[in-house]
Amino acid sequence: MKQLKIYSLDKGWCDKDILLLHAAFQILVDYMEKEKPEKLVDWKATPEHQRAWSEMSSLYRWWTEKRPARRSPLEDKNLKKPPVRWRDVPGTNCRELLAWDKEQYSKYESAVKIHARLEKKWREEDQTNLQRLIAVRCFLWT
Numbered sequence: 001m002k003q004l005k006i007y008s009l010d011k012g013w014c015d016k017d018i019l020l021l022h023a024a025f026q027i028l029v030d031y032m033e034k035e036k037p038e039k040l041v042d043w044k045a046t047p048e049h050q051r052a053w054s055e056m057s058s059l060y061r062w063w064t065e066k067r068p069a070r071r072s073p074l075e076d077k078n079l080k081k082p083p084v085r086w087r088d089v090p091g092t093n094c095r096e097l098l099a100w101d102k103e104q105y106s107k108y109e110s111a112v113k114i115h116a117r118l119e120k121k122w123r124e125e126d127q128t129n130l131q132r133l134i135a136v137r138c139f140l141w142t
Helices: 016-035 049-071 106-135
Strands: 085-086 095-097
Touching: 016 049, 016 106, 049 106
Parallel strands: none
Antiparallel strands: 085 095
C-alpha cells in the first residue's frame, strides 16, 4: 500500500481543496528530492523535456520557497486585536459575533481588508500553479 505523507499541512482537519493542492505539491517535492530526476533524466533530450524541467523546477521553488514566505498583516505581533465578543440570539440556541469598534481598531480593520485581498490573490496563484503542475505530470517519472 502506498501512502503519501504531506509535510506542508498541520495535523487535524483540512478541507479537500486544500488537501488536493498540498498532496499534488508533496508529490512534486518527493519527486524532486527523493528521485533526483536531474541526474536520471536527460532534460535536454527534446524541447518538451526542457520546458517540463523548467516548469517543474520553477514550481518546486515556488512551493518550497516563495509560497511559505507569504505573510499576512494579521500575523503582525504588534497589531492590536479586538476582543472576541458574542451575543446570544434571542429565541434560539445561537450566538452571533459582535462587531469591533472600527475606530478604536482601525489598524486591525485595515489589516483584515488587506488580508482578504491577499487571500484572494494567493488562492488564484495556488490554482494557477496547480494547473501548471497538472500540465507537466506526464514528466514525473525517472
